[in-house]
Amino acid sequence: MAVSTKRRLLPVILIANDLRSGDVVFYGDDGWTCDLGRARVAQDHGAADDLEATGARSMARQNVVDAYLIEIEPTTDGPRPRHFRERFKTTGPTIYPHLGRRFGAAQAAAAGE
Amino acid sequence: MYKYDRFDAHFVRERVAQFRDQVERRLEGSLTEDEFKPLRLQNGLYLQLHAYMLRIAVPYGVLSAVQLRQLALIADRYDRGYGHFTTRQNLQFNWPKLVDVPEILDLLADVDMHCIQTSGNCIRNVTADQFAGVAGDEIEDPRPVAELIRQWSSHHPEFSFLPRKFKVAVSGAAHDRALLKAHDLAIRIVRNEAGEAGYEVLVGGGLGRTPMIGKVVRDFLPKGELLPYLEAVMRVYNAEGRRDNKYKARIKILVHEIGVEAFQARVEAELRAIEPISPVDETAELARIAEAFDTIDYARLAPRSERFEAARARDARFAAWAQTSIFTHRVDGYAAVTVSLKPVGGVPGDMTSEQMRLFADLAERFSLGEIRVTHAQNLVLPHVRLDDLHALWLELADAELATDNVGLITDIIACPGLDYCALATARSIPIAQAISMRFGDAVRQAEIGPLQIKISGCINACGHHHVGHIGILGLEKRGQESYQITLGGDATENAAIGELLGPGVTAQEVPDAIERIVDHYLARRLADEPFIDAVRRLGVDEFRAAFLGTQDEAA
Ligand code: HEM
Ligand code: SF4
Numbered sequence: 036m037a038v039s040t041k042r043r044l045l046p047v048i049l050i051a052n053d054l055r056s057g058d059v060v061f062y063g064d065d066g067w068t069c070d071l072g073r074a075r076v077a078q079d080h081g082a083a084d085d086l087e088a089t090g091a092r093s094m095a096r097q098n099v100v101d102a103y104l105i106e107i108e109p110t111t112d113g114p115r116p117r118h119f120r121e122r123f124k125t126t127g128p129t130i131y132p133h134l135g136r137r138f139g140a141a142q143a144a145a146a147g148e
Numbered sequence: 149m150y151k152y153d154r155f156d157a158h159f160v161r162e163r164v165a166q167f168r169d170q171v172e173r174r175l176e177g178s179l180t181e182d183e184f185k186p187l188r189l190q191n192g193l194y195l196q197l198h199a200y201m202l203r204i205a206v207p208y209g210v211l212s213a214v215q216l217r218q219l220a221l222i223a224d225r226y227d228r229g230y231g232h233f234t235t236r237q238n239l240q241f242n243w244p245k246l247v248d249v250p251e252i253l254d255l256l257a258d259v260d261m262h263c264i265q266t267s268g269n270c271i272r273n274v275t276a277d278q279f280a281g282v283a284g285d286e287i288e289d290p291r292p293v294a295e296l297i298r299q300w301s302s303h304h305p306e307f308s309f310l311p312r313k314f315k316v317a318v319s320g321a322a323h324d325r326a327l328l329k330a331h332d333l334a335i336r337i338v339r340n341e342a343g344e345a346g347y348e349v350l351v352g353g354g355l356g357r358t359p360m361i362g363k364v365v366r367d368f369l370p371k372g373e374l375l376p377y378l379e380a381v382m383r384v385y386n387a388e389g390r391r392d393n394k395y396k397a398r399i400k401i402l403v404h405e406i407g408v409e410a411f412q413a414r415v416e417a418e419l420r421a422i423e424p425i426s427p428v429d430e431t432a433e434l435a436r437i438a439e440a441f442d443t444i445d446y447a448r449l450a451p452r453s454e455r456f457e458a459a460r461a462r463d464a465r466f467a468a469w470a471q472t473s474i475f476t477h478r479v480d481g482y483a484a485v486t487v488s489l490k491p492v493g494g495v496p497g498d499m500t501s502e503q504m505r506l507f508a509d510l511a512e513r514f515s516l517g518e519i520r521v522t523h524a525q526n527l528v529l530p531h532v533r534l535d536d537l538h539a540l541w542l543e544l545a546d547a548e549l550a551t552d553n554v555g556l557i558t559d560i561i562a563c564p565g566l567d568y569c570a571l572a573t574a575r576s577i578p579i580a581q582a583i584s585m586r587f588g589d590a591v592r593q594a595e596i597g598p599l600q601i602k603i604s605g606c607i608n609a610c611g612h613h614h615v616g617h618i619g620i621l622g623l624e625k626r627g628q629e630s631y632q633i634t635l636g637g638d639a640t641e642n643a644a645i646g647e648l649l650g651p652g653v654t655a656q657e658v659p660d661a662i663e664r665i666v667d668h669y670l671a672r673r674l675a676d677e678p679f680i681d682a683v684r685r686l687g688v689d690e691f692r693a694a695f696l697g698t699q700d701e702a703a
Contacts (some may be wrong), residue, residue, distance in 0.1 A: 055175065056245045057199035062180045100195060117630065120566060123575075124197045129569040130243075130495055132578050 044106045048074040048114055049086040051093065051102035055071065059124055060088055060099060067099060071125050072113035075105075149518060150210055150295055150440050152260045153601075160257045163264060167191050175247065190270075192263025193249055197570050202241045202249060203266040204256060208276035208294040208318070209521040211239035213508040217518060220257040220504035226252050231504070233489060233497040235561055235612055237265060237275050237521040238314075242568055249427040263304065269310045271301035271382075271498075277319040277326045278522040281441065282484050282530045284476035288337045288345050290320035292438040293374070296430070297335075300375055307382050311389035313396035315354075327523055329353045329362040329643035330615060332399045333381060341366045345375055351381060351411065352403030355609035359645045360529070363408045364600035365415065372431040378420035383623070384411065444516060444531065449481020452536035466541050468590060469552035483537065485515075485529045485542060486522065488551040488559060492588035494582050496562045497525030506547045514540045523612075524561055524600075526554065556664070557599040558584040561612055565605025572605035574622025574629035577617060579603055579658055586659040587666075596635075596666060599679040600639065615639040617680045618662060619646040631658050635665065635691050636683045647688045649695040661695055668694035 042076045060067040061074035068074070077083040083104060088100035090102030107114035116122045123129060152160075165189070174184045188194075192203040204219070219239060223231050224250045227241040234240055236347035244252060256262055266273055274294045283288040297316060301307065307314075319326045320337035328334035333348040347369040353362025361590050369377055388406075390396045403411045431532045475484040487507070489497050499507070505525065514536050515529035522528060532540060544550040553559045560583060563569065565576030580603055587593055602616030606623070619634035631653055634646030653661050666679075668691055673682045682689065 052195060052199070055247050057195065057243075059198055085615070094181065097180075100181050118627070120197075120572075123566055127198055128577075129575065130567050130581070 038049065043080070043083060043104065044117070045080070046076045046078045046114075047083050047086065047104040047106050048076055048110065049102060050074075050124065051090060051099035053102055054061050054097055061137065062086060062093075062102075063065050067093070074114055076107065076114060149210060149441075150291070150437065157257070157260065158644075160260070160262045162263070163262065164250060164257055166252060171246060171250055176650065177287075186268070189267040190264070191253065191341070192266035193246075194267065195570065196242070196564075196568050197242045197566070197572075198406060198568065200246055200249070200265060201568065202244045202252065203234075204239045204241070204261060204263050205266050205273040206237050206239060206261075206521050207298055207487060208274055208280065208291055209278050210280075210291065211519040211521060212259075213511040213517040213519065214506040215259045216504050216511070217524055218261070218315070220501040220508070222252055222255055223504065229499045230498055232495075232564065233499065233521050233525050233527070235523050235525060235563070235610060236273065237523055238273060239521070239628060240564075242564075253573040259363060267313075268308075269312050269314075270703065271297075271304065271307050271310075271314045271316060272331060274298055275315070275317045275326060275331075275523060276477075277321055277324075278486075278520040278528050279475055279484050279530070280318075280320065281323065282477050282479075282482075283321045284478050285322040286320045286478065287322070287339060288320040289441065290318040290335070290337055290439070291441050292319075292434055293335060293337070293347075294318045295352050295437050295441075296374070296434055297378070298429075299433075300322075300378070301543075307386065309651075310382075310386055311391045312394065312399075314385070316398065323690050324639075324641040324643070325522075327612070327615065327639050327643075329641075330355050330359075330612070330639070331362060334362055335374070335573075338368065342369070345447075346370050349377065352400040353643075354398050354400040355612060355614050356398070357395060357607045357609075358398075358401065359609065359614040360404060361643050361645070362400075363403065365412050371434070374564050376419060376422060376429060377415070379422060380415045383418050383422070384414045388414070399458075421450070422449055446479045446482065446531070446695070447533070449479075449533065449535075451480040453481060453537075456534040456537050459538035463538070465552070466538055468594065469480075469541055469550055470537060471594075472552050472554040472556060477531070479531075481534055483534055485532050485537070485540065486554045487527045487529065487549050488554050490553055490559050490584065491548060491551050492553075493559055493585045493668050495577050496560055496580050503547055503549060506543075506668075510540065510543055524559065526559070531601045537558040552590060553593055555586045555598045555600075556593045557596050557601060559600070560584060560600040561600070561616070563604050563611035565611075566601075569605055571608060572622070573607075573657070574605055574631065576603040576611055576620070576622050579620060579622070579631065582655070586663065587594040596670070597678055599666070601662070602637070602639075612639065613637070614645045616642060616646060617683065620658065623652060625652055628647050631655065633658075633661055633665075633695065635688050635695075638680060649688070649692050664694045665691055 063073040106117045173179045194201045228243045232240045278695045314332045317331040318335045330353045336348040338348045349366040350362035351365045385399045465632045520528035560580040562576045563582040566572035602612040603620040604611035604613040615637040621632045637646030638644040
């Protein structure tokens with residue numbers, strides 16, 4: 036799913052799955068987060084290349100798997116992925132809204148993470 | 149039910165210990181994802197869109213109450229309280245954490261279950277007719293053959309790295325309920341002119357991006373000669389199947405490219421070379437396995453149950469459920485009952501842990517503790533007394549498991565699609581839900597009669613869309629989900645690939661498009677003529693016009 040620099044439409048964010056749990060995570064200013072709203076948004080190709088390199092390093096360090104950039108449009112509610120696939124990936128199954136990201140977040144909170 | 153012996157149990161435990169070690173090495177960083185991926189796939193662990201996914205083998209679709217209860221426990225403890233039954237008679241959990249998987253595998257091993265050969269380029273979990281061993285139309289129970297193949301193929305050193313995955317199905321019945329002709333290899337138990345039972349072998353069926361109907365390569369293989377024959381087929385495929393292109397690597401492409409006669413000739417040549425060295429006494433082993441299956445003590449009952457007849461006359465809703473859900477058992481006084489996992493508007497094949505536990509209890513009370521999983525993503529209670537049917541139905545209704553739609557238009561097969569699957573190009577489950585809501589009225593469904601809709605979220609065709617009477621394939625078109633509709637597919641002994649009706653439609657347009665097709669059928673059918681027969685008689689073109697009519701109006 037990686038986008039080549041030439042065809043990449045800015046801005047982008049970095050998405051991955053957490054190695055241990057499989058949860059969808061985003062790269063933010065304080066490292067990986069489950070909160071899409073805290074994802075670091077790359078506005079230019081230089082920043083996007085940096086994010087991509089971060090993803091590769093994180094995979095090499097075995098923190099996450101399947102890290103890649105996704106194109107987003109900024110909204111007042113935070114980044115919104117342009118492609119419907121990535122939108123579903125960030126929200127969870129559309130058929131069970133109660134089992135999506137909020138469920139994961141609630142569990143993490145309960146576990147005191 | 150077949151019980152694993154000490155060797156099997158040991159083998160499964162050893163595999164869990166290996167994987168526990170592999171997970172530890174992955175977590176501490178000594179295995180990269182590239183190194184780990186083939187190892188986790190060999191244990192049925194995928195990475196999906198939102199999480200990992202664990203695929204658990206249900207060999208030839210046979211499950212015990214004890215096993216289902218254990219699955220419920222795993223769903224609650226390590227997943228999100230539900231599981232998904234698939235078209236390959238397996239069960240998938242959608243939310244396991246990598247760190248928990250070794251624990252889950254141990255819990256599975258406690259009840260003789262595992263995830264071995266549910267993924268990878270090996271001989272996959274063998275599937276079978278869900279009514280195996282109980283069907284009234286059966287020549288012979290195919291489960292012993294399925295189990296023989298499971299034992300022979302498990303960790304077979306020569307066939308663990310084939311050019312591509314290899315799917316085997318078996319049936320012993322006159323009617324094909326196991327989709328034999330869409331498998332890499334299929335075995336049908338048949339009788340020859342002398343009345344002896346033996347095997348018809350089909351090779352080269354498959355769905356995916358190049359759908360093909362399997363071809364007969366041996367019309368009668370005598371009993372006792374199966375394993376050498378399978379070995380010969382596998383060797384020819386292993387040596388000649390294409391490894392240069394993943395999309396051309398299935399055996400169907402090899403058979404198609406060299407032709408079925410050339411393929412047969414190669415298999416026969418291979419067979420002459422290997423026959424003398426086959427190590428197993430197949431006949432003795434098959435007899436041993438068959439004995440392990442044949443342990444059920446049925447009561448001697450009358451073929452007709454007055455209690456059942458009276459309940460049916462008294463209660464119209466029970467009668468409607470019985471009409472679609474009951475299948476003739478080979479033993480008098482018993483029925484095999486299909487339980488729909490397709491509540492109107494629900495997610496096809498999903499079951500909550502609560503329902504699993506309740507269902508396990510019902511299986512123990514009413515069906516000698518045995519359950520089957522169907523490729524249509526439903527469950528079966530295979531040994532229910534006719535006398536007990538009404539009591540069973542009442543209990544199922546309490547658990548919201550008494551939907552009376554088996555085989556009807558809302559008994560839809562749908563793959564996980566873009567709600568879970570990383571390969572998907574569009575969603576499939578919400579399409580199934582929308583169609584189910586549109587046609588959910590019980591009277592209307594009964595009026596339409598048998599009609600199979602099958603939906604896949606991408607060209608891989610896990611939802612069998614090619615062989616749906618109406619098939620729906622989700623794709624992406626100009627940044628939107630788009631659905632292609634096919635007509636005239638057939639998943640039985642008359643297997644056929646559906647024909648495309650026209651350009652893709654949007655998700656919102658799908659229910660209307662289906663309704664146009666159904667209305668055309670209702671207007672044109674002869675008395676009691678099933679949908680698929682009408683499509684064959686009238687031809688796809690007529691229906692295409694009806695389908696395209698939708699779009700003219702919309703324009
Ligand atoms: C992790 C999720 C899945 C992945 C990655 C996956 C992958 C694939 C691929 C790549 C193919 C095409 C194979 C080929 O043409 O060579 C395929 C076919 C198939 N899969 Fe899946 N699948 C997934 C889930 C499922 C599920 C949930 C089911 C059952 C509902 C299923 C059952 C099948 C069947 C029946 C076929 C078509 C038969 C065949 O030609 O192999 N798969 N799958
Ligand atoms: S058909 Fe495609 S979308 Fe559906 S489960 Fe298979 S790979 Fe995923």
